[in-house]
Amino acid sequence: MPTIVLMDVSLSMTRPVSVDGSEEFQRKNLAVHGLNMLFEHMSSNYRLEFTALMAFSSLWELLVPFTRDYNALQEALSTLEDYDKTCVESALNGVNNVVQQEWGSSCPCQVVLVTDGSLGIGKGSLRHSLQTLKQRGDEKKFPLPFPFPTKLFIMCVANAEELQMTDAMDNLEELLRLSGGDGQIFTVEGPLSMKSVQAMFGRLIDHAYSTxxxxxxxxxxxxxxxxxxxxxxxVVDEEVEPMPRTxxxxxxxxxxxxxxxxxxxxxxxxxxxxxxxxxxxxxxxxxxxxxxxxxxxxxxxxxxxxxxxxxxxxxxxxxxxxxxxxxxxxxxxxxxxxxxxxxxxxxxxxxxxxxxxxxxxxxxxxxxxxxxxxAAENPYGEDDSKSPFPVQPQVKRSYAQNVTVWIKASGLQTDVQKILRNAKKLPDKTQTFYKELNRLRKAALAFGFWELLKGVADLLERECTLLPDSAHPDAAFQLSHAAQQLKLASTGDPQYAAFDHNIVPMHTDFSS
Amino acid sequence: MPQWISQHCAMEKMKMFSVAHKTVFVVDHCPYMAESSRQQVECDVLTKSRAQGVIPLAPVSKSLWTCAVECSMEYCRILYDIYPKDKLINYIVSDSEFHILNSWRREDQSTHELMSALAAVGPPNPREDPECCSILHGLVAAVESLCKITELQHEKRTALMDTAERVANRGRIICLTNAKSDTHVRMLEDCIQETILEQNKLAAGSDRLMAIQQCDLVLVHIYPQGEDTLVSDRPKKEISPLLTSEVHSVRAGRHLATKLNILVQQHFDLTSTTITNIPMKEEQHANTSANYDVELLHHRDAHLEFFKSGDLHMAGTSTRENGLKETVTLKWCTPRTNSIELHYCTGAYRISPTDVNSRPSSCLTNFLLNGRSVLLEQPRKSGSKVISHMLSSHGGEIFLHVLNSNRSTLEDPPSISEGCGGRVTDYRITDFGEFMRENRLTPVSESAHDPSGKLPVERAKAQLERHTRYWPMIISQTTIFNMQAVVPLANLIVKEALTEEDVLTCQKTVYNLVDMERKNDPLPISTVGSRGKGPKRDEQYRIMWNELETLVKTHAGATDRHQRVLDCIIACRSKPPEEEERKKRGRKREDREDRTEKNGNKETDDKSWQDSERLKGLLDKEDQESEVIKDSPDSPEPLNKKPRLTTEEVQPLEKAKGPVSLLSMWTNRITTANSRKHQEFVGRASSVNNKFELYQHLKEENGMDVHENGKTTR
Missing domain, CATH: 2.40.290.10 (Ku70; Chain: A; Domain 2)
Structure with a gap:
C-alpha cells in the first residue's frame, strides 16, 4: 500500500515552540523530526513500501515521487522552504492526481497529512471548503472521497486542547469522515516537544507501519x-458480520x-x-x-x-x-x-x-x-492426465443448455425454420426433427403461446401436401402425426399438453 | 454521465440480506391478459425457391400473458446465470385465486422448474368471470411469501445465535399486470401496505416467519400496442418506512422485454459489456471470417476501475439507439492465453449473454465452454491498448475476470535467493515436488461422512502432518531419502494405517538393506563438511540405520503394525553391543595409525554416543508416541537452532572437521550426485581400498567367504 506524505509548509508551521532551557524550535522542525523517524523506521522495517513526499501551502508541489529511496525522502525534508497559507483542498486534489497517475484507482493508498492544525483562512481554507461542500457543480467537486481506497492519517503538530479551541478539530474530523472514515487523527499529548512529537509518530508507526x-x-x-x-x-458484511476479520x-x-x-x-x-x-x-x-x-x-x-x-x-x-x-x-x-x-x-x-x-x-x-x-482411485490419474477440477455446478447456466428465448422475432423464426428444414429431410432427420419440435412445444406451453402450436401444425400439414413424389412415404406419416399432436397440445387438454410429455415418432412399417 | 459515476463511487458492497435476496414475481392471469399484444410475428419465412404458389401462413401474435411470462422468464434466466445462489425468486400467478409456482428453497430455483409450472397453469381463460379475478390475490400472497424464512436466512440465524437479529428480511415484489388507472394502482399499494402490517404482526409470534423490514414494489403496467396507456409512469417513492413503490407503464412486446432487462440490471447491480471484433467463420463461406459483437451482462464491479477513474465515456461506452442502455466496449484480443499462466486477477464475475441463443452469442459461449480463454482489450483515451479483462469458463460457468493493469506496488522485490536460506543449493526440490503431488487436494462429496468426524480439509492437514514428521530439507542432511532401496518403506510408513501386506513390504525393505550392508554396498552419503572420503562404510551404515530408525519411530506410535516395522529395524540392525563395541575399538585402533589428529575425541564421542543410544533405546520403548524428531540425527546442527529440550534427545553431531579443500568438496558432491544416478559396479561398491578381487566366485566355489576375507585383509 503506497504512502504519500502531505507536508504543510505554510507560514504557520514556522511558529516557534517554547521549550524551556534549550534552543528554540519551529513546529516545522518538530514535524520534520517526526517524519525522519517514520522514514527511518520504514527504511529498516518496511523498505518495500513506496512513499512520495508532497509539500503544500496555497499551492502544492511533489518533492519526491513514489520511491523506496528513503535517503532521498529525508534529504528533501531537510531542504523544505516556507510558503504562504494552508489550502488543504488543492493539496488533496494534487494527491488525487499523483496517486491515480501512478497506481490507478483501485490500489489502496495511505495519506499522511502533516499539519499544525491551523487550516487556512478565507477562501481555500478547510473551513470554507467544507462549508461550500454541497454548493458545488461536478466540475469543482471536493476531492474526498478519493476514487482509490484511502487510509487518511492526520498528524497534528499541536495538542488536542489547542485544536478544540477553534473549529480545527471538527473540520479535521469531517475531513476524515469524508475520506471514508478509514484512518485516524493523531495529536501531540502534552506540551509540544521533540519527545512528544516523536511519541505521536511512534503511535502512527505502531498503527499503520508495523510489520x-x-x-x-x-x-x-x-x-x-x-x-x-x-x-x-x-469486513465481510457490515450487517451480518460487522467485526473485521484479520x-x-x-x-x-x-x-x-x-x-x-x-x-x-x-x-x-x-x-x-x-x-x-x-x-x-x-x-x-x-x-x-x-x-x-x-x-x-x-x-x-x-x-x-x-x-x-x-x-x-x-x-x-x-x-x-x-x-x-x-x-x-x-x-x-x-x-x-x-x-x-x-x-x-x-x-x-x-x-x-x-x-x-x-x-x-x-x-x-x-x-x-x-x-x-x-479416493478409491487417484483422481488425477496414474499419469496425471486427469483432474478432479473444476467442480461442476448442479444446474447448467442458460448458455450451456440450449434454452428457448423468443423475445426477438428472429429467435422464434430460427426455431420454426429448424423444424421445417428437418421436416424436408425426413425420415433421415427424424430424431432431430422431433427434438426441435419438442423443444418448441415445451416453450410454447410454458409461455401459454397456443396459437404458435396451431400455426406450426398448419405449417407441417402444408409441408405434407408439398412433398415431392420422390419423397419417402414415411415423411408424410411423420408430418401429419406431428401436426396432429401439436394441435392436440394447443387445446390445453392435460392429456396432451403436459410439459414433460414428449411427442414421439410415429411407428410405421417403414421406420424399422 | 457524471451523475452515474458519482452513484458508483457511493455504491456500497451489497449486503447479504438486501432487498435483492428475495424477489416475488406476481403475474396477472386474469381474462384480459389473454388479449393480443398486437405485435405480430411472421414465423413462416419462406425461402425464395419455394415461394411460388404457396400462400404463407398468417403471422401469429403473442398475448399479453405470453409477453409477461417470457419477459419475466428472461429476467429469471439472467439472474440465475449471474447469481446461481441466494438471490431467490418466488413466482406467483393471480386470477380468481393465487397460484404459487415454486418456493424459496434452493432446489426450486431454476427456469426449468418455473417453465414446467407455468405450462401447468396455461394461458388465462378468456371466458372466466372478470369480476372474480384480481391481481390482489397474488399481491397478498407475495407479502405472505416475503415473510417466509429462506434457507440462507435460517442458516445465518442459527449460526449467529444471540446476534440473530442481524439477519434482515427485505424483499422486492415485481408485479406484471394490466391496471385500470392511477387510482387502481394506489389501491393496490394501500392494500400491500396493510398486508405488510398484518403479516408483520403474525410473524412476530412465529419461528418460521420473519417480519418485513423493507419491501420495494415494482409495478409494471402492460398494455397492447397501439393503445394509449391509462396508467402513468412514476419514479420510486416512499409509501411508508416499510414500503416503496414505483410504476412503469410499458407496451407489450419488445418494449416490455427492454424494460425488464433494464430492471434486472438495476435490481442486481449489473452492467453491460459488448465484446467487439470477435472473428467468426461464416456459415456459407467457410474460409472467410467476419467480426461480430456480443453483449454480456455481469456485476458492475467488473468495471469499477472505469467508473471510478471517470474514463468511462471514453473507454468505449456507446449509447444504444433506444437511448436507455449503456454498454462498455471491450475488444477481442487474438493472442490467447494458456491455462498454465497465473494472471493477477482482482475479480471474477459470472456473465449472462443478453441475446442467449443468437448465433454470435452461442459461438462465443461454446468457444469458452470448450475450455479456451480470451483476453480482452480496453481502448483508452490515448489510443494505447491495455489488456484489462479475460473471459474464461470454469466447470461450465463463464466468468469475466478483471486483470490488474496498473503498476504493481510489489515490483522489483528482493529475490528469494537473497534471503534466508537463499544460499543453500541442495534443497530436495524434486522430492518436495513429489510430496506436493501426493498432497494434492480433491473435492470430497459433502455426503461422504468420515467416521472420525473430521472434515476433509482437516484430514488433508493431518496427512501433511504425518508426511512431514521426518522430512530433511536438504540432500546432504539425509541418506535414506537418497536411496532407491528405502522408497517402498518411506512411502508406506507415513500412512495412517498399514495393511499386513504393507508391513511385509516394509520388512522386505529392511531385509534388503541388511543384505546391502552384508554385501557392503556403498551408500549415497553426504561427505560435505567432512575431510577426505568421509565416513567409513560401516559408519555410513550406522548413520543410515539411525536415520531410518528416526523416521520410523515418529510413526511407530500410530498402530501396532507401524510398531512392528520399527521392531523389525531394531532387530535387524542390532548386533550384540559388546561385539559391536569390540569391532569399533578395533577399527579405531587402526584409524589411529593413519589419522592421528582427532582420534582421541572420536573414540570418547563414539563411546558416549553408544551409551546414550542404548539409554535412548530403552526410553523409546516406553515412550514412543510422544517422540517426534524433526532433524536427522546425523545432520549438522543447523545454525540458529533453538536449544533442544531434553538431554535424551541430544544426538551426536558429525562435527565439521575443519576446513575442506574446494576440490574435495566438489569431488564429493559429484560423487554423491553420480552415485544416485546409477547402480554402483559391484566391484567398486565392495572394493577395499579401491581394490577388488576378481573371479571371487572361483574361490567361493572352493568354500571361502569372500566378504570376511575382504575385511580381514584390510
Whole structure:
C-alpha cells in the first residue's frame, strides 16, 4: 500500500515552540523530526513500501515521487522552504492526481497529512471548503472521497486542547469522515516537544507501519516469515458480520493444487512472503532506529546458508507449476505460489481470497477438499492426465443448455425454420426433427403461446401436401402425426399438453 | 454521465440480506391478459425457391400473458446465470385465486422448474368471470411469501445465535399486470401496505416467519400496442418506512422485454459489456471470417476501475439507439492465453449473454465452454491498448475476470535467493515436488461422512502432518531419502494405517538393506563438511540405520503394525553391543595409525554416543508416541537452532572437521550426485581400498567367504 506524505509548509508551521532551557524550535522542525523517524523506521522495517513526499501551502508541489529511496525522502525534508497559507483542498486534489497517475484507482493508498492544525483562512481554507461542500457543480467537486481506497492519517503538530479551541478539530474530523472514515487523527499529548512529537509518530508507526510476522506451516515443516504488505482486516458484511476479520499469525498449508486447476482466481490482495531468520528478534516497532544494523551483514549471511522451508517450497512450486492452498483464518484462505518478475528474480507470493467457505466456485467448498489418498482411485490419474477440477455446478447456466428465448422475432423464426428444414429431410432427420419440435412445444406451453402450436401444425400439414413424389412415404406419416399432436397440445387438454410429455415418432412399417 | 459515476463511487458492497435476496414475481392471469399484444410475428419465412404458389401462413401474435411470462422468464434466466445462489425468486400467478409456482428453497430455483409450472397453469381463460379475478390475490400472497424464512436466512440465524437479529428480511415484489388507472394502482399499494402490517404482526409470534423490514414494489403496467396507456409512469417513492413503490407503464412486446432487462440490471447491480471484433467463420463461406459483437451482462464491479477513474465515456461506452442502455466496449484480443499462466486477477464475475441463443452469442459461449480463454482489450483515451479483462469458463460457468493493469506496488522485490536460506543449493526440490503431488487436494462429496468426524480439509492437514514428521530439507542432511532401496518403506510408513501386506513390504525393505550392508554396498552419503572420503562404510551404515530408525519411530506410535516395522529395524540392525563395541575399538585402533589428529575425541564421542543410544533405546520403548524428531540425527546442527529440550534427545553431531579443500568438496558432491544416478559396479561398491578381487566366485566355489576375507585383509 503506497504512502504519500502531505507536508504543510505554510507560514504557520514556522511558529516557534517554547521549550524551556534549550534552543528554540519551529513546529516545522518538530514535524520534520517526526517524519525522519517514520522514514527511518520504514527504511529498516518496511523498505518495500513506496512513499512520495508532497509539500503544500496555497499551492502544492511533489518533492519526491513514489520511491523506496528513503535517503532521498529525508534529504528533501531537510531542504523544505516556507510558503504562504494552508489550502488543504488543492493539496488533496494534487494527491488525487499523483496517486491515480501512478497506481490507478483501485490500489489502496495511505495519506499522511502533516499539519499544525491551523487550516487556512478565507477562501481555500478547510473551513470554507467544507462549508461550500454541497454548493458545488461536478466540475469543482471536493476531492474526498478519493476514487482509490484511502487510509487518511492526520498528524497534528499541536495538542488536542489547542485544536478544540477553534473549529480545527471538527473540520479535521469531517475531513476524515469524508475520506471514508478509514484512518485516524493523531495529536501531540502534552506540551509540544521533540519527545512528544516523536511519541505521536511512534503511535502512527505502531498503527499503520508495523510489520506482519507469521509462521508458515506445512505439517511439521515451518518457517518464520514476514508478509509484506501486511494483510489488512476485512469486513465481510457490515450487517451480518460487522467485526473485521484479520489474518492469523499462523499460516497453515492445507494442500496443493495445479496452476491450471486454480485457474487465475480473483484475489483481494497480494503479498510477498519473506522468510525471516529464526532467532532474530522480532522487530520492536515504534522504536525507530535499530542498533543491530552493524551486525546485519554477518547475520544475514548466516541466515542465507541455513536451509529454510520457504525456499524449498518456492523451488518446488515453481518447478511443478503448482500452488499451495493456505488457511489464513476461520473460513479464510489464500494461495502461495512462485512469482517471477521480468528480471528473472522470483519470489514466494501469497494471494488472499475473499473470506468465506467457498471463495472459488470451481473448487467447491474448501472444507470439502480432502487428500487424494482417500479416493478409491487417484483422481488425477496414474499419469496425471486427469483432474478432479473444476467442480461442476448442479444446474447448467442458460448458455450451456440450449434454452428457448423468443423475445426477438428472429429467435422464434430460427426455431420454426429448424423444424421445417428437418421436416424436408425426413425420415433421415427424424430424431432431430422431433427434438426441435419438442423443444418448441415445451416453450410454447410454458409461455401459454397456443396459437404458435396451431400455426406450426398448419405449417407441417402444408409441408405434407408439398412433398415431392420422390419423397419417402414415411415423411408424410411423420408430418401429419406431428401436426396432429401439436394441435392436440394447443387445446390445453392435460392429456396432451403436459410439459414433460414428449411427442414421439410415429411407428410405421417403414421406420424399422 | 457524471451523475452515474458519482452513484458508483457511493455504491456500497451489497449486503447479504438486501432487498435483492428475495424477489416475488406476481403475474396477472386474469381474462384480459389473454388479449393480443398486437405485435405480430411472421414465423413462416419462406425461402425464395419455394415461394411460388404457396400462400404463407398468417403471422401469429403473442398475448399479453405470453409477453409477461417470457419477459419475466428472461429476467429469471439472467439472474440465475449471474447469481446461481441466494438471490431467490418466488413466482406467483393471480386470477380468481393465487397460484404459487415454486418456493424459496434452493432446489426450486431454476427456469426449468418455473417453465414446467407455468405450462401447468396455461394461458388465462378468456371466458372466466372478470369480476372474480384480481391481481390482489397474488399481491397478498407475495407479502405472505416475503415473510417466509429462506434457507440462507435460517442458516445465518442459527449460526449467529444471540446476534440473530442481524439477519434482515427485505424483499422486492415485481408485479406484471394490466391496471385500470392511477387510482387502481394506489389501491393496490394501500392494500400491500396493510398486508405488510398484518403479516408483520403474525410473524412476530412465529419461528418460521420473519417480519418485513423493507419491501420495494415494482409495478409494471402492460398494455397492447397501439393503445394509449391509462396508467402513468412514476419514479420510486416512499409509501411508508416499510414500503416503496414505483410504476412503469410499458407496451407489450419488445418494449416490455427492454424494460425488464433494464430492471434486472438495476435490481442486481449489473452492467453491460459488448465484446467487439470477435472473428467468426461464416456459415456459407467457410474460409472467410467476419467480426461480430456480443453483449454480456455481469456485476458492475467488473468495471469499477472505469467508473471510478471517470474514463468511462471514453473507454468505449456507446449509447444504444433506444437511448436507455449503456454498454462498455471491450475488444477481442487474438493472442490467447494458456491455462498454465497465473494472471493477477482482482475479480471474477459470472456473465449472462443478453441475446442467449443468437448465433454470435452461442459461438462465443461454446468457444469458452470448450475450455479456451480470451483476453480482452480496453481502448483508452490515448489510443494505447491495455489488456484489462479475460473471459474464461470454469466447470461450465463463464466468468469475466478483471486483470490488474496498473503498476504493481510489489515490483522489483528482493529475490528469494537473497534471503534466508537463499544460499543453500541442495534443497530436495524434486522430492518436495513429489510430496506436493501426493498432497494434492480433491473435492470430497459433502455426503461422504468420515467416521472420525473430521472434515476433509482437516484430514488433508493431518496427512501433511504425518508426511512431514521426518522430512530433511536438504540432500546432504539425509541418506535414506537418497536411496532407491528405502522408497517402498518411506512411502508406506507415513500412512495412517498399514495393511499386513504393507508391513511385509516394509520388512522386505529392511531385509534388503541388511543384505546391502552384508554385501557392503556403498551408500549415497553426504561427505560435505567432512575431510577426505568421509565416513567409513560401516559408519555410513550406522548413520543410515539411525536415520531410518528416526523416521520410523515418529510413526511407530500410530498402530501396532507401524510398531512392528520399527521392531523389525531394531532387530535387524542390532548386533550384540559388546561385539559391536569390540569391532569399533578395533577399527579405531587402526584409524589411529593413519589419522592421528582427532582420534582421541572420536573414540570418547563414539563411546558416549553408544551409551546414550542404548539409554535412548530403552526410553523409546516406553515412550514412543510422544517422540517426534524433526532433524536427522546425523545432520549438522543447523545454525540458529533453538536449544533442544531434553538431554535424551541430544544426538551426536558429525562435527565439521575443519576446513575442506574446494576440490574435495566438489569431488564429493559429484560423487554423491553420480552415485544416485546409477547402480554402483559391484566391484567398486565392495572394493577395499579401491581394490577388488576378481573371479571371487572361483574361490567361493572352493568354500571361502569372500566378504570376511575382504575385511580381514584390510
Amino acid at each position: 506482519f510476522h507469521a509462521v508458515l506451516h506445512c505439517g511439521n515443516l515451518s518457517s518464520d516469515v514476514q508478509v509484506f504488505p501486511r494483510p489488512e482486516p476485512i 489474518v492469523s499469525a499462523d499460516l497453515e498449508i492445507v494442500g496443493f493444487i495445479e496452476i491450471a486447476d486454480i485457474s487465475s482466481p480473483p484475489v483481494i490482495s497480494r503479498h510477498l512472503v519473506l522468510p525471516t531468520a529464526v532467532n532474530k528478534d522480532v522487530d520492536e516497532v515504534g522504536t525507530g532506529a535499530t542498533d543491530e544494523l552493524e551486525e546485519e551483514p554477518s547475520a544475514s549471511q548466516m541466515a542465507g546458508k541455513s536451509p529454510n522451508f520457504c525456499v524449498l517450497l518456492h523451488g518446488s512450486l515453481k518447478v511443478e507449476g503448482m500452488v499451495a492452498l493456505v488457511q489464513l483464518g476461520q473460513e479464510w484462505y489464500g494461495m502461495l505460489y512462485s512469482q517471477a518478475d521480468s528480471k528473472k528474480k522470483s519470489n514466494l507470493m501469497m494471494s488472499v481470497f475473499d473470506p468465506g467457505p467457498e471463495p472459488l466456485p470451481w473448487l467447491g467448498k474448501i472444507t470439502h477438499l480432502g487428500p487424494i489418498s482417500e
